[in-house]
Amino acid sequence: MPDATQSQPLENKWDEARAEGMSEPEKLLYRSNLLGSDKRITNYGGGNTSAKVMQDDPLTGDAVEVLWVKGSGGDVGSIKMEGFSTLYMEKLNALRGIYRGVEFEDEMVGYLPHCTFNLNPRTASIDTPLHAYVPKKHVDHMHPDAIIAIAAAKDSSALTQQIFGNSIGWLPWKRPGYELGRWLSDFCAENPDAKGVVLESHGLFTWDDDARVCYDLTLEIIQTAMDWFAVQTEGKDAFGGAIHASLPADERRATAARLMPAIRGMVSGVQHMVGHFTDSDTVLDFVNAQDMKRLAALGTSCPDHFLRTKICPLVVDFDPANPDVDATLAGLGDAVAEYREGYRAYYDRCKKDDSPAIRDPNAVVYLIPGVGMLTFAKDKATARISGEFYVNAINVMRGADAVSEYKGLPEQEAFDIEYWLLEDAKLQQMPKPRSLAGRVALITGGAGGIGSATAERYLREGACVMLADIDDAALAEAAVKLIEHYSPDVVRTVNMDVTSEDAVAAAYADTATEFGGVDILVSNAGIASSAPVEETSLEMWNTNMAILSTGYFLVSREAFKVMKVQDMGGAVVFVASKNGLAASPNASAYCTAKASEIHLARCLALEGAPQGIRVNVVNPDAVLKGSKIWSGNWLKERASTYGKDKEGLEEHYRQRSLLKRSVLPEDIAEAAYFLASDLSAKSTGNIINVDAGNVQSFTR
Template identity: 40%
Template structure:
């Protein structure tokens, strides 16, 4: 064992003072979390841990041996007590007889799947957490604590042509090799036999899969995991090829500015290509590790082989799309042509893989588009159903690259045979897991940009679209306000899985950006940042607006008049015009919602510039609906006076209005209290007698961005509480 300060390739995180305050199950959760916190130890959602604990039987009160093991789904880094299945050890051992009986009849394939259905009969204390297929790997190892991890360093050995010999060289007699086989009941029996045949061993390398090790003390088990991983990592480090890694470099990385300019041009089209069946969100990676791979001489060969660890290709598909483009000699047009050709070939290859490997009862072929795209000089673009998933896809291919680098440094990298890969990808149990997932929300897989998101209606709209699955781009003239709204969304929904310690650039479910919508260059620069963050855009909601009151004589100066129209009319046009390129290059349907006002239909004293600009904005909605059809639906949201949280109602304007309408107030009252008084006054002018809130507007903006209004465009929707003066005439 190494001492805590000796580890170079993993993080030693065990804290005795904290661990000693925990009960046995909580210590298992703690051990799992600190293992999962280091991406070099195990990948997101991968690996599992267990502890065998004496617990009171709920019926008899007698102490019984119970195994707690990470259940199906979930992630070691974020796992809680509820993520662990609990099963009676005596009942798990009794399942061996059931399995052996079926095996004698020659139906092992069927019984492997059927055994998963037997685990609920072994559940302790009515625990609802579904058991993992790896349950037998833990149950049949005769030690109290077991860690099964997917460390890049160990998988590099497990995916190497001379893996068994390397295992012996690195570990001596402490660790033995077991050939690849699909996880399940039989593999658990194989591990049990390996321990019987090799008494005293501390761990097993599972060919093409990972590491499993054990101890009778949980801290000792944790430290053993780190030690075995550290030994493999140090061995690989000593044999690293340096400048000759992956055969050496064939291409040079483009300067970041040049690479970004190419991505601004290509990402919308690329997103449209991968989203032919369903929309995907992108993550771009351009760091040294991935660039070393994509620019190398061996990248084409290794990418074609695909990944080795089953956990990897379930996320990344059987292989990536490698675009054989020369960044030093070919232009963007050549890249686009090769992307189009490569995508078509990838789909053909995937269909051929499916047809060659499928069984009579295999599920139907899934989306044949790649999840990982590699471009020399530029880097990697990974795709997922949301930002979190695309980051995980990127993380997993990073793991695959690290595995290939290690394996190629000490031998020859070997991927899983295609049939084995297929049988895991299209495993009936995996299909059942997919079918159990809840239906996707209305704005899932959509990138929604809310302009004016720093306060008022825009902030409420950002919160509303995020609630139903949208990846939200919060835009405001005030950068701090935009970022504050994005931070609020991140606090609510989290960064998602696959973020900690990955080094993958990008963002979470929301990003905050600044833009001046009256300045085309500012809008274009903001949209470029959106492309790098998510890969495209689907829905745009503009809530930004300005009200400039006249002076005391009732006059509106020319510059204030111009400013009002610049923000309320031209700003919406510039946003639509700049987003148009992205929509058209994606080829995906989208929506645009412009916030106008019921004042557009009501003539009144004191707001001539504002009211006229909103009337123009109403017609802009209709014109853009024609211009952007049939790809983009354009509708208008027309609020009545929304006072609550509105940046257009600062304290001085509220006080001015209260004074104008002879409403009692005190200077000592909070601004929101004053706003509430004014809002209630305005409410009495409506038919419903209720104040209009930002949430009222957000709900309609959200609905107009969903398929609920898929056949509606060019319309203005008033959300005014019932102002009869604004009724259509």
């Protein structure tokens, strides 16, 4: 294969002992998951698999042939049984009689629900006819880089014949749909001994009457292509050879950290975007190459690649030999605006009378010589997957251009896929974004009870979260729990001492590199100490001030820097304390530092308002559950102050409140959510007391 990272042979993972006794649908699931487990075989969400199975009709009890095929929008690597559509083959064959021709092929999708077997609610894919009309029991349609490199070459047909002989056929480019299904049917009728077909600019179909043999065949064909490319490209410089050298890894990340918030702000006009940074060897080979700009301008070939990465990437003006990030930032606005103008011109050239309205004209992929690739999308998973798709495209370009000439999709064909009415209909049916979709939150004290509860609340609303804490073990534990409920895409951790300028700056750089920037700061890192004033040491006083006052200043200052670069506003939420408003005995250091937090928030609310940065405060009281400050001497000291034992302290706090209720981390998280969300879009400089009612802390 053209990419050195793909030099290892494909592994045949079929376990006959495990497959023994499986039904044909279960073998289909097994085969699908095996194929999808290796991205060299197919990309995320790409390709599909099918099996034709004899089953009893639920109405008549007669044995009927049923097509099991991956449903619309699924991923073969992670699909479950419920991810397959099931359709009567007899009814699918009956569709041939009502087909009115290629100009009406889209209407055939509307007939697929009428073919549903056993009331299966899984929506059938546009590729269903391609599987139905291949006269074999088992069909695999994959998108391997090695095959698409052949399919995207100028002399694709000749290369297919050269590599595979007559065992694998070739069909010219045709958009997926009913007509392509008829083409495949005709090909199979005319070439009964063929084992599969390469679809120009698209991918590979293979088939057999046995599930295991079909799986083996798919691997064999892909491996043959990989081996052929390995021979053909040995000793050749990829993409015309390198004209740039990569920056060291830490400098690459530092450059990305500075560029990503600026780009994110420029491309988040319709909705907040999330970023992803990739600097793999594959990407660096491409961005540093002589032919990068020429190839990038051609766009991608495979429809799956194109839909995820747009018509073409934006190449950022950056010289790694003379790295001037400030100059690059100064020119970014014009570059992004030029890309938008080019996209609008492409839309105007290609649009038809019934085309959907123009969509977001910003680039998805950003290529930076010496640094790597940035991708931006509506959520982290989509941004990551878009990057993976462009890596697939890089591999394809590398292979096709090495043995022939790489050919992207013709512009009109690309437009017709991007603005396909069937695709637009699917977009219109997407659920409404959650309230914090696309937002990025940094939470200090993120491993504690309030911090992790706030993270969970934000994640539930679609945000990405960077948990910052000084306790690595607690951070890891909190992250595991959150990832189990959400995903590894949306949770990151960073060790951060809020009293260290360098540590704070590094944490924001990490957040920018991982997610593209930051929209929400929850300043929650805490400490507590209790002692009569004459027993309060200078060290105790300074420690409280360093963490609870200086620390809040440092993380807020850095948040303001990033938010102003993004120019999208933002929300800062301080988790202060009832003690910031109401003095408590034997806690002068703590109370004074908490009062400082509250006044700092008011100052920042004044400064942030012109840029739409809102700063508000949550004042908890007596949150014992999950709070790390209660695990040390603070609990003992406060119990002593009020003449209680440890067990009686929580009841003491509950009874002294007006509402006679305990305050939990989830209660603070709810207030922190309100202040970070658009529900409070017109609130800044405010305080919400979450203390079950305390007369002394009423705001005045």
